[in-house]
Amino acid sequence: MAQKPGIPKGTRDFSPVEMARRNYIFDTIKRNFRLFGYKQIETPSMENLSTLMGKYGEEGDKLLFKIQNSGDFLKSCDDQELLCRNLLRLTNKMCEKGLRYDLTVPFARYVVQHRNDLVLPFKRYQIQPVWRADRPQKGRYREFYQCDADIVGSDSLLNEVDLLLLTDKNFSDLGINVCIHVNNRKILTGIAEVIGEADRLIDITVAIDKIDKIGLDNVNVELREKGLGEGAVNALRPILELSGSNDEKLAVMSEILKDSETGMKGIEELREVIGAVGRLGIKSEIRLDISLARGLNYYTGTIIEVKARDVAIGSISGGGRYDNLTGVFGMPGLSGVGISYGADRIYDVMLQLDLFPEDLGQTVKVMFVNFGTREAEQSMLYIKALREHGVPAQLYPDNAKMKKQMSAADSDNVPYVAFVGESELGKDAIVLKDMKSGEQTVVSLADLIGRLSCPCAAE
Numbered sequence: 180m181a182q183k184p185g186i187p188k189g190t191r192d193f194s195p196v197e198m199a200r201r202n203y204i205f206d207t208i209k210r211n212f213r214l215f216g217y218k219q220i221e222t223p224s225m226e227n228l229s230t231l232m233g234k235y236g237e238e239g240d241k242l243l244f245k246i247q248n249s250g251d252f253l254k255s256c257d258d259q260e261l262l263c264r265n266l267l268r269l270t271n272k273m274c275e276k277g278l279r280y281d282l283t284v285p286f287a288r289y290v291v292q293h294r295n296d297l298v299l300p301f302k303r304y305q306i307q308p309v310w311r312a313d314r315p316q317k318g319r320y321r322e323f324y325q326c327d328a329d330i331v332g333s334d335s336l337l338n339e340v341d342l343l344l345l346t347d348k349n350f351s352d353l354g355i356n357v358c359i360h361v362n363n364r365k366i367l368t369g370i371a372e373v374i375g376e377a378d379r380l381i382d383i384t385v386a387i388d389k390i391d392k393i394g395l396d397n398v399n400v401e402l403r404e405k406g407l408g409e410g411a412v413n414a415l416r417p418i419l420e421l422s423g424s425n426d427e428k429l430a431v432m433s434e435i436l437k438d439s440e441t442g443m444k445g446i447e448e449l450r451e452v453i454g455a456v457g458r459l460g461i462k463s464e465i466r467l468d469i470s471l472a473r474g475l476n477y478y479t480g481t482i483i484e485v486k487a488r489d490v491a492i493g494s495i496s497g498g499g500r501y502d503n504l505t506g507v508f509g510m511p512g513l514s515g516v517g518i519s520y521g522a523d524r525i526y527d528v529m530l531q532l533d534l535f536p537e538d539l540g541q542t543v544k545v546m547f548v549n550f551g552t553r554e555a556e557q558s559m560l561y562i563k564a565l566r567e568h569g570v571p572a573q574l575y576p577d578n579a580k581m582k583k584q585m586s587a588a589d590s591d592n593v594p595y596v597a598f599v600g601e602s603e604l605g606k607d608a609i610v611l612k613d614m615k616s617g618e619q620t621v622v623s624l625a626d627l628i629g630r631l632s633c634p635c636a637a638e
Contacts, residue, residue, distance in 0.1 A: 189313070189321025199539040201324075204522050204529070205306055207352050208326045212304040215345050217328050220303050222285040225276045232277075234284045234477060234507070236385060242311045244321075245274035278310035282327040283477070283504070283517060290331055290515075291508040299332025299513075306522075319493070320523055329517030331505075336448060338516045339481045339500065340455045346485060346496060346518060347461035353525065354534040356488045357495070358464045362471040363449050364478050364499070366432060369442015370418055370469075373435060374411040382407070384472040387419060391493070395419060418469055425453055425467040432469065445480070452481060477501045483518060487528045495524045538592070542571060544631050545595040545611075546588045549575045558599045561609065561624055570631045588614065595631065 186192065193201065212219075225246055232240055279285050282305050290297065306326045313319055328345060330338045343359060350357045364384075371380045382405040386398050393401075398419075399412050407415075418435065421428050429446055436442030449467065456465055473482040480500030487495055498518030505513045529535055545565065547558040558574050565572040575584045588596050598610035609627055612619045622630070 187321065189315035189319075191320070191322075195542075196540040199542075200529070200535050201522065201526060203535060203539055204353065204525055205324075205326065208349055208520055208522075209304070209306065211345060211348050211352065212326075212328055214348075215302075215328070215341065217302045217304040220286075220289065220305055221307060222279070222282070222289055222305070224278060224308070226279050226285055226288065228275060228277045230288050230508075231280060231284060234504075235280055236381065238385065239280060242313055243280055244278040244310045244312050246276040246278065247273055248275055280311055281309050282307060282325050282519065283329070283501070286327070286329055286517075287504040287515075288508055290513070291505050291510040294510060297332075300330055300338075301332055302328070302330050304328045317492075324522040326520040326522055327517060329515055331513055331515035334514045336451050336481075337455070339452045339483075340459070342483070342498065342516060342518050343452070343456050343465065344459065344461060346483070347463045349520065350485070350496075351462050353529065355495075355525070355528055355532070356463075357485050358466050358488055360466050360468040360471050360484045360486065361449065361453065362468055362473075362482050363445035363480055364473075364482060365441050365445025365448065365480060366436065366469065367445075367472060369436040369439035369445060370415065372439045372442065374414040376407055376411045379405065379407060383415070387470055388472040390419065390470050421469050425465065428467045428469065429453075448480060473497060473499055477504045479503070481516065490528045490531050492524055492528060494521070495528060496520045541592045541594065543573050543591065543593050544570055545572045545597050545627075546584075546591075546593045547572070547574045547597045547599060548581065548584050549578045550598075550600050551578050553604060554599050554601065557604055558597070561597070561599065561627070564624060565628060565631065568628045568632055570628065572631075597627070 209219075228243070228245065231243055235242075286303065286305065290301070304327060306324065308322055308324050310322050313321060315321060328342065330341075343361075346357075346359060367384055368377075368380055371377050371383055376383065383402065386401045386405065389401070390398050395416065399416065402412050402415070403409070418432075421431060423431070429450060433443070433446050436446060453465055453467065468484070471482055471484055473484065478499040479502040482499035483497060484494045485496035486493075496518060498516070500514070500516040502514045503511055504515060505511070547555075547562060549555050549558070555574060555578070562572045562574055575587060585596065594614055596612045596614060598612070600610070603609065607623045608621055609624065610619055611622050611627060611630075
């Protein structure tokens with residue numbers, strides 16, 4: 180007996196209805212990307228491991244899917260190397276490429292590789308899948324789509340403001356009530372300095388990035404395991420538990436970080452960004468979150484994370500400022516800021532909250548019933564004319580029983596069914612049935628085109 184086929188854990192098939200919903204998300208975000216002046220690019224699914232490794236921190240590197248070299252990759256390995264079973268060394272010989280972990284590092288590579296063709300500042304958007312060898316769970320997949328927008332070649336904080344306005348626009352259009360959390364990596368650097376652990380910034384940010392998942396107590400356990408002293412851990416706790424309005428938090432942090440030049444620079448940048456967004460006005464709440472770290476190592480300034488208010492799920496969007504990501508590719512000093520929208524988590528949120536329009540699965544406005552060869556041929560002429568006017572139309576392919584044909588139209592949520600029977604042949608007459616009301620009327624082809632071309636026809 181043949182083995183039942185399946186797909187890898189953490190991946191999914193998508194039905195026509197699911198694709199219609201996903202495209203609704205993609206189309207909404209893409210429309211706003213263009214509205215805000217971003218230009219689309221695409222990069223390969225696979226990158227050289229030399230491009231990817233070392234850009235996501237130690238934990239991120241572990242989640243890279245590596246692609247085995249073709250051919251006899253063990254030929255270059257001697258018996259001693261095989262017996263030692265050093266996975267890292269063997270992997271370096273077996274794999275030269277990997278699936279992209281995100282879209283930001285490939286974008287940095289793209290900028291450096293095409294530097295002579297770009298006019299800076301350059302605003303790009305990219306909607307493509309990424310892969311992470313993570314443990315699959317609710318809201319977390321091994322293959323998922325990201326929708327990224329980035330601006331490179333400008334240090335202006337107006338870019339952060341623009342990204343926050345874009346984010347508010349996207350989630351407002353999708354109907355999702357969100358809270359936009361913001362922080363600044365310079366503030367985190369300042370915190371590490373004032374608690375006496377300046378050389379452990381990465382350990383601190385990687386740990387506190389897990390607060391939502393494991394809680395502050397477990398974060399403190401991890402910090403102690405990383406070597407932070409008890410005094411530093413105790414000094415950090417009230418900072419991470421800081422509450423109040425954004426202005427109140429900034430005032431407290433200004434006092435705490437008064438002896439850190441870097442930390443005070445972060446305070447100044449956040450004041451400017453939060454203040455500008457407040458004066459412009461948005462629907463979403465902007466919340467200063469000192470515990471927000473965004474564990475990826477390349478962030479250097481403002482960091483952003485978006486959470487849905489009405490659904491218990493992780494962040495659905497995130498990003499920030501990176502001042503020297505292209506430096507690792509030989510192009511130092513090029514600043515950038517970007518944001519990434521997790522389409523799959525957005526989908527889960529919208530599904531739980533029933534935010535998708537009801538008619539998304541509707542691909543055909545009118546289905547013609549098949550009464551036989553002559554009637555089908557006449558119907559196809561009408562269908563051709565309808566399609567030329569932008570009206571999705573189709574003929575049921577088989578001369579099946581009426582009940583079966585009508586059931587198919589009903590299952591596909593087709594709003595209108597057209598009948599061209601023997602009595603309509605040779606005449607400019609079509610019997611049109613409204614599937615919602617059950618009303619039937621006789622119309623001409625011109626009337627049918629006019630009626631179904633109207634946006635309100637399928638309401």
